[in-house]
Amino acid sequence: MNYTDLDVWKNSRELVQLVYQLTKCFPKEELYGLTNQIRRCAVSVPSNIAEGCGRQSNKETIHFLYIAKGSLQEVETQLYLSFDLEYISEDDLKDILDKVILNKKLLNGFINYYKKL
Secondary structure, eight states: OOGGGOHHHHHHHHHHHHHHHHHTTSOGGGTTTHHHHHHHHHHHHHHHHHHHHTSSSHHHHHHHHHHHHHHHHHHHHHHHHHHHTTSSOHHHHHHHHHHHHHHHHHHHHHHHHHHHO
8 A cells, every 4th residue: 555545645645734834823933943843853754754654574664663753753843832832723733633633543553553463
């Protein structure tokens, strides 16, 4: 199966879109700080899923899936920080965390799938 057909990859791309939309309103002084960091971490999730799927062994694939999982954890933390700094509202935080949680579940399921192969 091609990685572009995977729900986990498609949903992580949707998360990237949400992160970019949300961070457009961040203060300009955060452009090279939190804005850049959260965007890079979000982009890292589908990128590492894709890279993992292109690897030769299940062990290598799982390694990159765990990197994607770590990036997802970073995004989650940075969203909480964005809320703490009052860059996003509580409603925005809740909405995007729902997408993060969905991505976590899909990614964990995909990792477990590869572990059983």
